[in-house]
Structures are given as structure tokens and as C-alpha cells.
Amino acid sequence: MTIIASWNVNSIRVRYGHVENFLNKVDPDILLLQEIKCMNSEFPDFIDQSKYNVTINGQKAKYGVAIIYKKEIDIRIIQIKSQTLESQARVQLIYLKSLNLNILNVYTPNGNPINDPDKIQFKLKWYDELYNLSKKIILSKQDLLIGGDFNVIENIKDAINFQEWENDALGNLQVRTKFRELCFLGLTNLSRIFFKPGQIFSFWDYQRACWERNDGILIDHFLISPKKLQNVKRLEYETNFRGLEKPSDHIPFWLKLNI
Amino acid sequence: MTIIASWNVNSIRVRYGHVENFLNKVDPDILLLQEIKCMNSEFPDFIDQSKYNVTINGQKAKYGVAIIYKKEIDIRIIQIKSQTLESQARVQLIYLKSLNLNILNVYTPNGNPINDPDKIQFKLKWYDELYNLSKKIILSKQDLLIGGDFNVIENIKDAINFQEWENDALGNLQVRTKFRELCFLGLTNLSRIFFKPGQIFSFWDYQRACWERNDGILIDHFLISPKKLQNVKRLEYETNFRGLEKPSDHIPFWLKLNI
DNA sequence: GTGGATTTGG
DNA sequence: CCAAATCCAC
Numbered sequence: 001m002t003i004i005a006s007w008n009v010n011s012i013r014v015r016y017g018h019v020e021n022f023l024n025k026v027d028p029d030i031l032l033l034q035e036i037k038c039m040n041s042e043f044p045d046f047i048d049q050s051k052y053n054v055t056i057n058g059q060k061a062k063y064g065v066a067i068i069y070k071k072e073i074d075i076r077i078i079q080i081k082s083q084t085l086e087s088q089a090r091v092q093l094i095y096l097k098s099l100n101l102n103i104l105n106v107y108t109p110n111g112n113p114i115n116d117p118d119k120i121q122f123k124l125k126w127y128d129e130l131y132n133l134s135k136k137i138i139l140s141k142q143d144l145l146i147g148g149d150f151n152v153i154e155n156i157k158d159a160i161n162f163q164e165w166e167n168d169a170l171g172n173l174q175v176r177t178k179f180r181e182l183c184f185l186g187l188t189n190l191s192r193i194f195f196k197p198g199q200i201f202s203f204w205d206y207q208r209a210c211w212e213r214n215d216g217i218l219i220d221h222f223l224i225s226p227k228k229l230q231n232v233k234r235l236e237y238e239t240n241f242r243g244l245e246k247p248s249d250h251i252p253f254w255l256k257l258n259i
Numbered sequence: 260m261t262i263i264a265s266w267n268v269n270s271i272r273v274r275y276g277h278v279e280n281f282l283n284k285v286d287p288d289i290l291l292l293q294e295i296k297c298m299n300s301e302f303p304d305f306i307d308q309s310k311y312n313v314t315i316n317g318q319k320a321k322y323g324v325a326i327i328y329k330k331e332i333d334i335r336i337i338q339i340k341s342q343t344l345e346s347q348a349r350v351q352l353i354y355l356k357s358l359n360l361n362i363l364n365v366y367t368p369n370g371n372p373i374n375d376p377d378k379i380q381f382k383l384k385w386y387d388e389l390y391n392l393s394k395k396i397i398l399s400k401q402d403l404l405i406g407g408d409f410n411v412i413e414n415i416k417d418a419i420n421f422q423e424w425e426n427d428a429l430g431n432l433q434v435r436t437k438f439r440e441l442c443f444l445g446l447t448n449l450s451r452i453f454f455k456p457g458q459i460f461s462f463w464d465y466q467r468a469c470w471e472r473n474d475g476i477l478i479d480h481f482l483i484s485p486k487k488l489q490n491v492k493r494l495e496y497e498t499n500f501r502g503l504e505k506p507s508d509h510i511p512f513w514l515k516l517n518i
Numbered sequence: 519g520t521g522g523a524t525t526t527g528g
Numbered sequence: 529c530c531a532a533a534t535c536c537a538c
Contacts, residue, residue, distance in 0.1 A: 010538090011521055035538095037521070061522050062537075110538060205538085206519035249520080249538085269528085270531055294528090296531070320532050321527075369528060464528090465529035508528085508530080525534080 002099060003028040005254035006147040008107065008203075008220060012036040012066070015248055016046040018241065019068075022252050023052070026238070029070045032092075032147045034107035034250075036064035059089040065105050065148075067092055074098060084122075084129040093133070099259055101228060102137050106130065106148035111169030120169055123151070127178035131185070138185050138225060146187065146223040149203075149250060152179045154189075157197035158218040170219065187223035190255060194235040203250045204242055211242055222255055231257045261358060262287040264513035265406040267366065267462075267479060271295040271325070274507055275305040277500065278327075281511050282311070285497070288329045291351075293366035293408045293509075295323035318348040324364050324407075326351055333357060343381075343388040350389070358518055360487060361396050365389065365407035370428030379428055382410070386437035390444070397444050397484060405446065405482040408462075408509065411438045413448075416456035417477040429478065446482035449514060453494040462509045463501055470501055481514055490516045 005028040009015040012033060023031065036043065040058045043066065047054055053071055058064040069075060078093040085091050092105040108130075111123035130146075137144045153171045156162040165171030183189055191200065201216025210216065224232060234256035241251045264287040268274040271292060282290065295302065299317045302325065306313055312330055317323040328334055337352040344350050351364040367389075370382035389405075396403045412430045415421040424430030442448055450459065460475025469475065483491060493515035500510045 014521070112538070207538095208519090246520090273531070371528075467529085469529095505530090520538090521536100523534100523536085526532085528530085 002030075002257040002259060003254055004030045004032070004103070004145065004147065004222075004257070005252055006032040006034070006105070006220060006222065007252035008034040008149040008248060008250035010035050010037070010248040010250065012064075013038055013042065013044055014246065016044045018244060018248070020046055022238070022241065023048075023068070026252075026254055028254055029073060030096075030103065031068040031252075032103070032105040033066040033068065034064075034090075034105070034149045036066050037061060038064060055092065055094070057089045057092050062088075063107055064089045065092050065107050067094060067103075067105055069094075078102070080133065082129045082133060084125050085133065090126070091130070099228075099257070100143060102142055102144045104130075104134070104144065104146040104148075106146060106150065108149060108151040110151050111172070111175065114167060114169050114172065120172065120174075123169060124174060124178060127175070127182065131178070131182050134182060134185055134187070138187075143228045144187065144223075144225045145228065146182075147221070149220050150179055151219055152176055153217050153219060154179050155197055155218075158201075160215050165217070170217065183223060186226055188226070188229050190222045190224060190232060190235045191218060193232075200237045200239070202237055202253060206249050211247075220250055220253060222253075224255075228257070231259050233258050261289075261516040261518060262513055263289045263291070263362070263404065263406065263481075263516070264511055265291040265293070265364070265479065265481065266511035267293040267408040267507060267509035269294050269296070269507040269509065271323075272297055272301065272303055273505065275303045277503060277507070279305055281497070281500065282307075282327070285511075285513055287513055288332060289355075289362065290327040290511075291362070291364040291406045292325040292327065293323075293349075293364070295325050296320060297323060314351065314353070316348045316351050321347075322366055323348045324351050324366050326353060326362075326364055328353075337361070339392065341388045341392060343384050344392065349385070352392070358487075358516070359402060361401055361403045363389075363393070363403065363405040363407075365405060365409065367408060367410040369410050370431070370434065373426060373428050373431065379431065379434075382428060383433060383437060386434070386441065390437070390441050393441060393446070394444055397446075402487045403446065403482075403484045404487065405441075406480070408479050409438055410478055411435055412476050412478060413438050414456055414477075417460075419474050424476070429476065442482060445485055447485070447488050449481045449483060449491060449494045450477060452488075452491075459496045459498070461496055461512060465508050470506075479509055479512060481512075483514075487516070490518050492517050 056066040076095040109123040202220035204211040204216040237253040315325040335354040368382040461479035463470040463475040496512040
């Protein structure tokens with residue numbers, strides 16, 4: 001049994017206590033973190049060293065991803081050779097020997113404001129590069145799990161009122177198409193298997209009392225390749241974490257594999 | 260018996276917990292606060308309303324003074340008619356009916372950087388106006404206590420190494436002379452009665468590990484008029500408060516009157 | 519609304 | 529070093 005989790009924490013320095021609680025509660029084997037918002041050297045020292053290791057791709061102030069994984073897991077960090085994907089600290093690729101599985105931890109560019117052509121162009125280009133990288137892995141007959149914050153509202157039901165997002169970089173049709181193209185490589189979006197449309201959200205904006213009004217969106221996902229899909233026995237979104245003191249605007253979520 | 264205390268808290272919104280602890284420990288009848296750093300409307304609601312009242316002279320972000328006093332004390336707030344003293348929220352004058360005593364709560368301008376003529380000139384002018392106000396009270400045969408942060412190192416022994424302060428607005432000779440002229444109105448500096456030179460400090464800079472190296476200065480005082488001097492039985496500086504978590508850079512201090 | 523960087527004041 | 533403001537991104 002293996003539990004793999006993901007969480008956009010919106011600053012690990014502010015949220016490490018919540019992450020500690022999540023680790024204790026869910027006991028994941030692997031936790032993908034996004035938006036750690038710090039440099040590698042600033043990553044707080046909260047992890048139980050006897051239990052977990054961590055690999056960090058951080059940068060100053062913005063973005064930043066990290067993977068916390070149990071000590072007994074043998075991982076290989078794979079270098080990503082893409083100017084676009086490496087220009088900001090938004091991706092990590094690891095290979096798990098024990099599961100024979102590649103895992104991509106992603107924090108997709110937001111792309112707003114939509115009227116800034118640089119922003120949306122970078123997002124589209126970034127999705128293209130993620131597509132190319134994923135394609136290469138899949139064509140080489142390897143298994144792949146992509147987890148993280150995709151900053152896209154793929155399905156109309158992934159928002160209370162989708163019309164409000166049509167003119168936003170998260171609901172933009174070009175972006176949604178890029179995400180769908182990524183899935184069409186043969187990756188299954190697990191939220192589509194385990195929940196019915198509109199059943200869950202993963203993000204509630206801090207503004208406009210979105211949490212109190214349950215005005216959320218679903219933008220955090222796991223995408224998995226066919227051979228491993230059959231091993232997925234469970235998927236949970238931990239909605240409670242949005243109601244904590246000083247919460248992240250995203251909630252953690254996790255899957256369980258029977259391997 | 261009456262206890263009157265004073266404390267430059269360096270933000271009441273950050274320090275109200277410490278102030279609460281101080282009130283519980285010392286149980287003063289009156290507490291003069293300086294550098295509350297907020298508007299009246301932002302003053303936190305931490306005071307036990309059944310025990311204390313508060314009068315606030317605040318402003319946005321900088322300076323600001325307040326007086327917390329026991330409910331049974333009858334005070335009159337006296338309007339200060341001085342352009343200079345009222346241009347920034349640095350002074351409060353109250354009259355205590357029960358003790359027949361005027362109390363001035365002061366947060367003197369810092370005056371640095373010393374090479375900015377506006378800053379030091381304002382400080383000197385401000386001291387002149389404080390002198391005039393105090394003189395008026397004293398000449399009218401009323402008793403006066405001035406308490407607070409005078410931002411002056413009057414005595415060479417009030418710093419570990421006074422030479423380091425000679426070129427600073429706190430050790431500047433003109434400023435020291437202004438403070439001495441204020442005392443020469445007939446006010447006794449209680450720290451000179453209860454402690455020997457160099458025995459106590461009231462401020463340790465956050466910078467350069469001043470607290471850890473005990474590199475402090477004495478700049479917070481009570482000045483009292485002759486008739487009330489005979490009633491002062493005790494003076495204490497609460498040095499421990501500098502060692503708390505998230506301390507103010509100043510410590511609280513208090514006097515005890517046998518009336 | 520929240521977090522980070524930067525600037526200003528001390 | 530610390531606190532507040534302003535600005536920026538999301």
C-alpha cells in the first residue's frame with residue numbers, strides 16, 4: 001500500500017505546522033508540495049529526519065516545489081531539460097524504483113491577468129513543455145503520475161458559476177485545451193473517476209469570503225498512466241484543512257495504491 | 260498607596276499580551292504607554308473593562324501614547340495648546356483629583372539622523388514647548404509628574420560607552436541641556452535618587468545583540484515636583500521584560516507613592 | 519485576503 | 529533588528 005499526497009501550501013514557512021499535522025494524520029509515503037515560496041536554504045526544519053527525506057526546488061519569494069518522502073523509499077531525481085520548465089521553480093520529476101513509477105510535481109503558472117499577453121503565453125508554452133516531457137516518458141513505456149496545482153478549470157462543473165471564469169486564465173479555453181491534450185496522452189484524471197462533477201473543490205480564494213460561501217474551484221489533480229490506474233484504490237480531498245487557522249487557500253489531497 | 264508606571268511598548272498591537280502580564284504583576288493604578296503605533300480605533304481590546312479605563316492619543320503607524328488607569332480614579336484630560344506638541348501624537352496631560360497631581364505622558368522625538376537639521380531642530384523645539392508647558396503648571400503651584408521616554412542620555416554613565424552616543428541625537432549636548440533645563444524647573448529625576456550612576460538601563464537596541472551584551476542606555480524617566488517627591492517610596496525598572504519573547508526594546512518602570 | 523519584498527523610521 | 533506601510537502577485 002502506498003499513499004501519495006499533494007498540497008499547494010502557499011508558503012511552507014507559514015504552513016509547516018499544518019503540513020506536520022497532515023503527515024501525522026494521513027501518513028503519506030510521498031507528499032508533493034507546491035508554492036513553498038522560499039529558497040532551498042530557507043525551507044523550515046520541521047521534518048522528522050528519522051522518518052522522511054525531502055528534495056527541494058525552491059527560489060526566492062515565489063513558486064517553489066518540494067517532495068517529502070519516506071526514508072525507505074528509493075528515489076532518483078531526474079533532471080528536466082527544458083528552458084521553460086526550469087526558468088521558474090515549478091516542477092520536479094522523480095523516479096520511484098520500488099513502484100517503477102515516475103512522479104511529476106507541478107505548479108502550473110497562473111497566467112493572470114488575462115490581458116497581459118506575456119503571462120498567458122508563458123502558461124500555454126509551459127503546458128506545451130509539460131506535454132512534451134510527459135509524452136517522452138509515456139512513449140518510453142514508463143509509468144507516470146502527475147500531481148499538483150494545474151491552475152485550470154477543465155470542467156464547467158469545477159466552479160459554482162463557470163461563466164465568472166471564462167475570461168480568466170484559469171477558465172480560458174486555450175488553457176483548458178492544453179490540459180485536455182495532456183490527458184489525451186493517455187493519463188487519467190483521478191478526480192473524474194472518484195467524484196462526480198461538481199462534488200469537490202480544491203481551492204477557495206482568500207478574497208470575497210469564498211470559503212464561507214463555498215465558492216471554490218477544482219484545480220488540483222492527479223493524472224495517472226493506464227497501467228498504474230488499476231492500482232489506485234482511493235482518492236481523498238481533505239477539505240477540512242481549508243477551515244484551519246491561517247489556512248492555505250488550497251487543500252491537500254491524496255491517493256492510495258495497492259502496491 | 261499609588262503605583263504609577265510607564266512603558267514604551269513599541270506597538271501596542273504586538274505587545275498587548277506583555278502589557279496584560281505587566282498589569283497583572285505590578286497592579287499599577289496608572290500606566291503611561293508610549294509608541295503604541297496605531298490609531299485610537301486600532302487600540303486592541305485587551306483591557307479588563309471592570310478594572311481599567313484608557314485614554315488614547317494615537318495616530319497612524321507612528322508614535323502614539325495612551326494612559327491606562329483604574330476605574331475608581333477620577334482623571335481630567337487637559338488639552339495641550341501647543342502646535343509643536345500636538346503636531347505628532349507624543350504627549351498627554353491628565354489631572355488626578357485624588358492626588359492633586361498633574362501627569363504628563365511623554366514620548367520625546369528621537370531626532371536622528373543627527374545630520375538632518377529638521378529632525379534635531381524639531382526635537383529641540385519640542386523640548387522647549389515641553390519646558391514651557393511644565394513651567395506653566397509649576398508656576399501655578401500645582402504638582403507635576405512627567406513620565407516616559409525622553410530620548411536623551413543625560414548622564415555619561417547612562418550608557419556603557421558614552422562616546423559612541425556623542426554624535427547621536429540621544430547624546431547630543433544641546434538635547435542633554437534641554438533635558439537638564441526641564442529638571443531645573445524644580446523637577447527631580449527619580450532615577451537619580453533610587454539608583455547610582457550606571458546601575459540601570461531602560462532601553463536596549465534590537466540591533467547588534469545589545470540585550471545579550473547588556474549594551475543598554477537609560478532614557479526612560481520619571482520627573483517629579485518637590486512637594487510630591489517626599490511621597491515617593493519606591494522606584495523599580497522591570498528589566499526582565501526585555502528578555503521575553505518578542506519584547507519591546509524598552510522596559511516598563513514604576514514608582515510607588517505613599518498617598 | 520494573504521504572503522513576500524521593499525522602504526522608512528527607530 | 530523590529531514594526532508599519534506600500535506594492536505586487538495570486
